[in-house]
Amino acid sequence: MRDHACLIVHGPDQPGIVAAVTALITRNSGNIVSLDQYSDDANGGAFFQRVVFHRPDLTAALPDIEADLTATITALGLEWTLTDQSVPKRMAILASTSDHCLLELLWRHRRGELPVTIPMVISNHTNVAEDVRSFGIPFFHVPSQGPDKTAAEAKILELLTGNTDFVVLARYMQIISEDFLDNVGVPVINIHHSFLPAFIGAAPYRKAKDRGVKLIGATSHYVTKDLDEGPIIEQDARGAYVERAVLSRAVQWHAQDRVIRHGNHTIVF
Template sequence: MTDHIDHTDHTDHGRLIVRGEDRPGIVASVSGALTEYGANIVSLDQTSSDPSGGRFFQRSVFHLPGLSARLPELHEVLEQRLGEELGLEFRLVEARKRKRAAIFVSKVDHCLLDLLWRQRRGELPITIPMVVSNHPDLGDEVRAFDIPFFHVPVEKGNKQAAEKEQLNLLKGNVDVLVLARYMQVVSGEFLDELGVPVINIHHSFLPAFVGAGPYQKAKDRGVKLIGATAHYVTEDLDEGPIIEQDVVRVSHRESVRDLQRKGADVERLVLARALAWHAEDRVLRDGNTTVVFGVTP
């Protein structure tokens, strides 16, 4: 089942995200707790890595009149029923509260501008409190969307100072950070101190064509697919849990410039999907993989 609630009408809708060791009775307990409290379940998705001792994951969307005021009490009910009795982890959120997504970018603008445009049109259920860049080039374009732009240069050999300034801007002000073709490696210390998920986008030529000029290298090898990958960032570069991927076909007739254009198109789409799914609490991390609910292949 998938929910079809419009992004603009989340009044009194909540999301309940549940995970833990699979066992009989979890679905009945979740449904029973919500129903007994007066909530109407709108949609429910679930999966298990193994019905015998595997990992259980569930995402429920429900409607409850006066949700904002009743959320603390509902949380207490769920803590007893799910946490104490079943040993499950859960997260309870109001769907109307949009996640605050800051964006890091360098000089390449296609992913950045696509996210800004989609957010302004209401296609992404987020707010964008700021854009931060290690170059000043895109400042005017960002400000045209009435979004604050901060230039934080990264001096060679002194990345720590830049990350400290970035953390001062971000901490307490964002729920997720998006690297929209940000051409700097973020440190493990930065990720730990930031304490919110970080999503990155890159071409899917890795690990075959690393370093500079990947599209030229791909052209030289006669690739037939151009792709992009969006993933959560970990200290291991480009090895975090994957959220979304897509490809387009190409042929020998296309130039390197054509490949780059098609690559940019698929990067935009993949990053927008990944961010939307994260903002809607559809993506559950499980070690180095993910469960993504409500997405039709």
């Protein structure tokens, strides 16, 4: 995606937003490739827009485009982010003993299906080490036993800081502390093997069976301080295959800047 940029705009809905955005791209010599928008209420609701555009010599033009966005879009009371689509996001992976989600991400990355780089995989066990290294990706073992995870989280933060744009929990079977989330400074995406918000926490399949549920699935969501209650990116039904697929789609959409977080909701384009 050389010389392609992705512009995300969101804020209070009002007349003229689309015109302002498209005019800004045009006067900065950009050509719109795709444009998606959503409003939850045209009368005073929230507006969300994702635009991908091509602009020759994009890197050199970015400062001028960002200055124009500040002067034009910010003046409308809207927030925006602009990313160069030729720069893949750095995705660190945390894993435990289950390898199906981890290997799915590594395989899709090797096939070029995920627009990311993977600077490292961190695990509290060593059974996936050789598989990870066979993909040419650094593996780090950070044990995490007992109720006090402070030392383990400090070591993980040391490894992640400055080296990642987002973190994926590929069946990392440890509860992430609020302090960790405050300090990691990047989005954290999890896969949970049930339809959230039902059956949060450990052993959701057993809880679902005890409740008499006939259909179970998987949910990928952003991690917040509230266990399994972060904004949901993607869901689907049935088993381990779906966990792999749901997590991979969530990662792909995040890496492509297709997800806008709005409170405890997401808008996915």
